[in-house]
Amino acid sequence: MAVEKPLKPTWITLRPRGLPFSYRLDRRVPLVALALLAFTLAVLVVSINFGQYNMSLLDVVETLLGTNADHPDARNFNLVVHTFRLPRILVAFLVGAALAASGALMQGITRNPLADPYLLGVSSGAALVAVALIVWLRDLPISLLPWGAFGGALLTAGAIYLLAWKRGSSTPIRLILIGIAVQSVIAAMTTMMLLFGDINDVQQAYVWLTGSVYGRNWEHVHTLGGWLLVFLPVAFLLARSLNTLNLGDETAKGLGMRVEWQRGLLLVVSVALAAAAVAVAGTIGFVGLVAPHVTRRLVGPSHEGLLPVSALFGGALLVLADLIGRWVIAPSELPIGIITAMIGAPYFLYLLYRHR
Amino acid sequence: MATQAKSIARNTTRILGSRALLLPGLFVCVVLLVISLLWSITLGAADITPEVVYTALFNFDESSFDHLIIQTVRLPRVLAGVVVGAALAVAGAIMQGLTRNPLADSGILGINSGAAFAVVLAVFLLGNPPLSVYALFGFIGAGAAAALVYFLGSVGRGGATPLKLTLAGVILSAFISSFTTAILISDQETLDKIRFWTAGSLAGREMPLLTQTVPYIFVGLAGALLISRQITTISLGDDVAKGLGQNTVWVKGIAAMIVVLLAGGAVALAGPIGFVGLVVPHVVRFIVGVDYRWVIPYSALLGAMLVTIADVGARIIIRPQELPVGVMMAFVGAPFFIWLARWKVKR
Numbered sequence: 297m298a299v300e301k302p303l304k305p306t307w308i309t310l311r312p313r314g315l316p317f318s319y320r321l322d323r324r325v326p327l328v329a330l331a332l333l334a335f336t337l338a339v340l341v342v343s344i345n346f347g348q349y350n351m352s353l354l355d356v357v358e359t360l361l362g363t364n365a366d367h368p369d370a371r372n373f374n375l376v377v378h379t380f381r382l383p384r385i386l387v388a389f390l391v392g393a394a395l396a397a398s399g400a401l402m403q404g405i406t407r408n409p410l411a412d413p414y415l416l417g418v419s420s421g422a423a424l425v426a427v428a429l430i431v432w433l434r435d436l437p438i439s440l441l442p443w444g445a446f447g448g449a450l451l452t453a454g455a456i457y458l459l460a461w462k463r464g465s466s467t468p469i470r471l472i473l474i475g476i477a478v479q480s481v482i483a484a485m486t487t488m489m490l491l492f493g494d495i496n497d498v499q500q501a502y503v504w505l506t507g508s509v510y511g512r513n514w515e516h517v518h519t520l521g522g523w524l525l526v527f528l529p530v531a532f533l534l535a536r537s538l539n540t541l542n543l544g545d546e547t548a549k550g551l552g553m554r555v556e557w558q559r560g561l562l563l564v565v566s567v568a569l570a571a572a573a574v575a576v577a578g579t580i581g582f583v584g585l586v587a588p589h590v591t592r593r594l595v596g597p598s599h600e601g602l603l604p605v606s607a608l609f610g611g612a613l614l615v616l617a618d619l620i621g622r623w624v625i626a627p628s629e630l631p632i633g634i635i636t637a638m639i640g641a642p643y644f645l646y647l648l649y650r651h652r
Numbered sequence: 653m654a655t656q657a658k659s660i661a662r663n664t665t666r667i668l669g670s671r672a673l674l675l676p677g678l679f680v681c682v683v684l685l686v687i688s689l690l691w692s693i694t695l696g697a698a699d700i701t702p703e704v705v706y707t708a709l710f711n712f713d714e715s716s717f718d719h720l721i722i723q724t725v726r727l728p729r730v731l732a733g734v735v736v737g738a739a740l741a742v743a744g745a746i747m748q749g750l751t752r753n754p755l756a757d758s759g760i761l762g763i764n765s766g767a768a769f770a771v772v773l774a775v776f777l778l779g780n781p782p783l784s785v786y787a788l789f790g791f792i793g794a795g796a797a798a799a800l801v802y803f804l805g806s807v808g809r810g811g812a813t814p815l816k817l818t819l820a821g822v823i824l825s826a827f828i829s830s831f832t833t834a835i836l837i838s839d840q841e842t843l844d845k846i847r848f849w850t851a852g853s854l855a856g857r858e859m860p861l862l863t864q865t866v867p868y869i870f871v872g873l874a875g876a877l878l879i880s881r882q883i884t885t886i887s888l889g890d891d892v893a894k895g896l897g898q899n900t901v902w903v904k905g906i907a908a909m910i911v912v913l914l915a916g917g918a919v920a921l922a923g924p925i926g927f928v929g930l931v932v933p934h935v936v937r938f939i940v941g942v943d944y945r946w947v948i949p950y951s952a953l954l955g956a957m958l959v960t961i962a963d964v965g966a967r968i969i970i971r972p973q974e975l976p977v978g979v980m981m982a983f984v985g986a987p988f989f990i991w992l993a994r995w996k997v998k999r
Contacts, residue, residue, distance in 0.1 A: 410819070459990055472754060473934065473993040477986040480927050484982035487851045491976065495844045499837060506833050581826060631837065634830045641827035648816055648823075649807060 317533070325601040328594050332608040336389065336615055343619040344381045348627060351376070379513075387512040387576060388618040388632060389611040390520045392583050394573035396610025397531055399584025400591070400603050401566035404538040405559060409592075413570035413584035416563070417475060420482040421452025422574040427486050427501045431493035441504075442519060442575035449571035452482060457563070507580030507633025509618060516576045523572035528607065531565050535599035538562060542599075580633040582640030583610050589647075613639070667939045674946050677939070681953040688960045689734065693726045695964055697972065724858065731866075732857040733963045733977070734956040736922045739869045739914040741955025742876045744929025745936065745947050746914075749887035750907050751814040757929030758915030760818060761908065764924035765825040766797020767916070768850055769832045776835050776842045783861055786849060787920035791865070794916035800824060802908050812904050813890070852925035852978035854963050865921045872913030876948050879906060884944040925978040928955050931989050938992055958985060 306323040344356045351359075351373060358364035359373045360382075367373065398413035406415065414420075425448030429441055456478050460470040490498050503510075537558045540548045548555050570584065587610035588602065594609075595601045617635040624630055693705050700708075700718050707713070708722040744757040751760065758764070770793025771786050778785065805820035806812035836843045848855075882903045886893045893900050918925065932955045933947065940946040962981035967974055 410822075459994070462994060470993060474990055476755065476930055477989045477993070480930070480982040481986040483926070484979040488975065488979050491847055491851055491979075495840055498847065499840055499843055502833065502837050502843070506830075506837065628838075630834060634834050637826045637830035641823045641830075644819060644823045645804060648804065648819055 317536070319536075319600055320598070322596045322598060322601045324595045325605060328591075328605055329608055332605070332612050336608070336612040339612070339615050339619060340385055340389075343385050343615060343622075344377055346619060346623060347376070347381060349376050383514050383517050384509045384512045385615055385618060386517045387520065388509045388614040390517065390524055391509065391573040391577045391580065392587070392610035392612070392614030393528070393607040394520070394524055394569045394610075395580065395584040396587035396591075396613075397528060397603055397607040398566045398569035398573070399610075400588035400599070400606040401531060401534075401538070401562055401569070402584070403588055404542060404599055405562050405566065407542060409589065410585070412581075413566065413573075414579070414581075415475070416471075416567055417452040417456050417479045417482065418449040418567055418570045418574060419579040420479045420486070421448040421450070422446070422571065423505055423579055424448055424452075424482050424486045426504055426578070427489050427493075430501045430504060431489045431497045442516070444575075446571050446575040449574055450567065452478065453563075453567045453571075503631055504578040506631040507578040507636070508631035509577050509614075510629065510631070512576065520572055520576045523568070527565055527568050527572075528604075531569070532600070532603055534558075534562055534565065535603050538599040578631075578633065580614070580636055582636040583613055586636075586640045586643055587613060590643075674940060678946075678949060678953070681950065681957070685734070685953055685957050685960070688957055688964075689730055692730050692733075692960050692964045693722060695968055696721075696726060728859045728862055729854050729857055729963070730960065732854050732862055732921055733959045735862075735866055735869050736854070736918045736925065737928055737955035737957070737959030738873060738952035739918040739955075740925060740929040741932035741936075741951040741958075742873060742948055743911045743914040743918070745933035745944070745951040746876060746883060746907050746911050747929070748933050749883045749944060749947075750904060751818050752887060752889070753814060753818050754934070755930070756818065757926075758911055758918075759825065759924075759926070759929070760801075760821040761911060761915070762797035762801040762821050762824045762828065763794040763912070763915045763919060764926075765828045765832070766793040766795075766800075767791070767919040768924055769793055769828045770796075771849060772832050772835050772842060772846055775845050776839060780845065783856065784864065786923075787861060787865060790923070791868075791916045791920040794919050795912050797824065797828060798908065798912045798916070802905075811901055812908075848976065849923045851976035852923040853966075853974070853976040854922055854959075855974055857921060861921065865917045868913045869917040869921075872910050872917065873952060875906070875910040876914070879903065879910070880944040880948045883907060883948075884942065887942065887944065922977070925959075925981070927978065927981045927985060928958055931985055932958060935989065935992060 308321045308323055308325070310319040310321070312318075341353060341356050341360075344360070345351065345353050349372070351369075355364065355367070355369075355373055356377065358367070359370075359377045364370050364373060395413055399411070402411040402413055402415055403409055405411075422445035425444040426441055429444050456471065456475050459478065460474045462470070490501060493501070537553060540551055540553055541555065541558065541562075543551075545555050548558075573580070588606045591602055591606040591609050595605050614632060614636070617632050617639060620639075621630045621632050621635045624635075690702060690705055694700050694702055698718070698721065700722065704716075704718050705722060708716070708719040709727070712723060713719050740758065747756040747758055747760055748754060750756075753760070767790040770789040774781055774785060774789040801817070801821045801824050802812065804824065805817035836846070882898060885896055885898050886900060886903055886907075890900055893903070915929070933951050936947050936950045936954060940950055958981060959977060962984050963977045965975070965984060966977045966980035969975060969980070
């Protein structure tokens with residue numbers, strides 16, 4: 297959709313000695329990345345500062361750095377910051393990073409700037425299992441929810457891929473049509489559970505479906521962080537083959553690439569990232585769509601820079617959305633998924649308007 | 653997306669390969685629909701024989717309890733199903749032609765999310781309104797959302813291009829839904845009252861509600877048949893349509909209004925029902941190809957049939973409770989559709 301300006305030859309090339317790959321970044325990448333990091337840190341401090349328990353910005357920074365030992369309220373500060381406020385904000389950041397990277401991958405794989413991480417049914421599969429767990433097995437330890445949602449997401453994506461597989465390939469057309477059918481069955485089952493469940497559980501399920509980071513703790517940070525530590529680097533390494541794929545299947549084959557295999561691998565990474573994020577925070581919309589879009593305008597379309605900067609942008613966006621969600625109707629809060637829709641929708645309308 | 657729609661057309665073979673079979677096929681569909689209607693009327697809490705159904709319809713006896721059930725409960729419900737199914741399938745077919753997007757249905761115009769928001773708002777503010785108020789608010793919400801989507805999707809140069817329409821629809825739907833959700837998760841009472849409506853159901857639809865909404869749908873269906881030739885042209889692409897001398901701005905505007913009448917009427921009558929609008933047009937194109945003069949009548953009949961059969965399932969599968977027809981339809985229709993897509997999409 298966005299008409300890219302002709303690319304100026306402004307690249308930074310990285311060739312790690314002794315390693316069998318090189319990396320080429322747009323010159324804007326480091327600058328944008330630093331700006332995003334600085335922004336995230338600033339919002340993080342403000343966000344930790346915000347809440348029922350009052351503390352100064354300086355106290356927040358000192359508590360984070362661990363240099364507040366002689367302060368009379370140090371124990372309270374530590375409790376509020378490290379136990380209540382920091383983990384959920386970190387979860388927001390990680391979820392945003394995962395969804396944005398996943399969305400950037402999916403847009404690259406399908407060559408469709410409107411694809412989002414949920415294209416292969418990750419959200420509906422995760423939602424079904426999560427709602428089932430919330431509505432049916434009510435006394436379940438909450439820590440099982442992410443694993444169930446993750447399983448549901450992977451199963452659905454796998455089912456769509458396999459059902460669309462025929463004579464050695466899954467064409468995009470069959471993927472789309474069969475995706476419609478499978479997702480509508482799953483959505484129907486979810487609806488049924490929402491209809492017949494106890495109203496309190498149903499409301500809780502609704503919050504989960506909208507996407508929320510309320511009450512997330514260090515366990516969630518560690519689980520999601522672990523996934524990202526594995527899959528984000530893989531995504532970054534695959535960025536070059538994504539660039540090649542974007543030249544078209546024929547060209548990519550001509551350049552000696554195993555197209556089906558690479559595409560499959562990229563899909564797995566994309567689904568894994570989205571599934572991990574959904575498992576921890578529910579089906580948050582728009583981040584996976586918006587973040588790669590904005591990032592493409594900031595650092596250009598080459599995936600080596602696009603993927604990591606998208607991840608940073610997604611993280612920053614969710615940290616901000618989380619703060620807004622807690623602030624807008626304080627002392628209660630709006631789920632983060634509602635805020636992302638309220639931010640994301642006007643952005644796209646603005647795009648529409650600009651590119652008329 | 654446009655290319656995906658084209659390649660679907662190019663890579664499938666029609667089931668009714670010969671044009672001579674199209675009209676007889678339509679006739680077969682009508683017969684099948686009538687049979688499924690009668691079957692549907694016989695089933696329920698009290699099983700009624702087909703003979704009694706026949707006499708109740710054509711030789712009504714006010715003193716007979718069965719006749720009363722048929723005339724006041726079952727017939728309206730079955731008719732509602734027929735009308736809703738036909739309307740949604742035709743609306744979906746038009747939207748897919750107009751936006752050249754295989755994933756489009758009337759929901760793309762923001763109709764379902766607009767209706768849902770208006771109805772949730774009505775319940776939130778008014779407490780416990782009757783079904784006719786649901787219908788009124790649903791129709792208004794659907795119309796307003798569609799108008800807004802169409803306006804936003806057609807600002808500026810190029811008018812309402814498929815991409816802009818689709819984008820505006822998806823975005824506005826998500827935006828409106830976020831407000832709906834905000835109400836639902838903060839107000840449990842509204843959520844409890846609304847959850848059956850939002851799943852889409854034909855339960856308790858009686859004659860007065862039907863007579864309120866059906867005229868809109870009939871006008872929409874007639875309009876759809878009238879502009880079917882233009883829809884075929886426009887589904888080939890804006891440039892082709894303009895090259896053939898079509899005033900695309902008018903055609904798109906009128907088509908959008910027809911969709912609002914159809915889908916708005918359907919959502920007012922039965923709540924937001926998914927699946928029919930999305931899947932039936934695909935099935936129809938597998939059968940008759942891409943000529944909308946045939947796609948539209950076939951969509952109407954098959955849509956009506958699907959909803960009727962799904963409603964039977966919805967009523968009897970967990971008797972005496974009921975499933976929403978929208979849920980049942982996905983269970984009935986999806987496996988068939990998967991099989992069809994695997995069989996028919998060659999590449």
